[in-house]
Amino acid sequence: MALQDDLRAQLIKQFAAEVVELTEQSGKKFYACPTCKRPVVKSDTKCPGCQQALSWQNIHVVEQGPTGPKFATLRFEVPAEFTKGDCRKCPLSYIAKTNTENVYECPLNNRVNCPLEID
Numbered sequence: 001m002a003l004q005d006d007l008r009a010q011l012i013k014q015f016a017a018e019v020v021e022l023t024e025q026s027g028k029k030f031y032a033c034p035t036c037k038r039p040v041v042k043s044d045t046k047c048p049g050c051q052q053a054l055s056w057q058n059i060h061v062v063e064q065g066p067t068g069p070k071f072a073t074l075r076f077e078v079p080a081e082f083t084k085g086d087c088r089k090c091p092l093s094y095i096a097k098t099n100t101e102n103v104y105e106c107p108l109n110n111r112v113n114c115p116l117e118i119d
């Protein structure tokens with residue numbers, strides 16, 4: 001029910017939530033509502049934007065993550081006899097057809113320099 005969800009959201013906002021400290025791109029720090037991230041000022045006890053009750057006891061500093069590429073790591077099981085670069089036994093590989101034969105292709109485009117770490 002939309003109305004109930006709305007009421008619940010309003011109730012939750014009555015519990016004071018710690019203000020967060022964010023850093024702008026320019027390096028300037030500012031305080032923000034933990035719920036809607038709108039800027040708030042020290043005298044606010046409620047967020048003027050979303051009515052979230054604010055607590056100034058423990059200002060939560062939010063570290064801005066570095067920009068640039070991110071990396072994902074996935075652990076998966078491989079056969080005991082699997083060795084690095086053994087695309088034939090690798091669960092990630094898929095079969096690609098060339099004109100004359102089927103080859104095990106690497107979805108990471110690393111058939112020659114297999115980046116998997118086996119332990």
Ligand SMILES: [Zn+2]
Nearest residue numbers: 033036047050
């Ligand atoms: Zn807010």
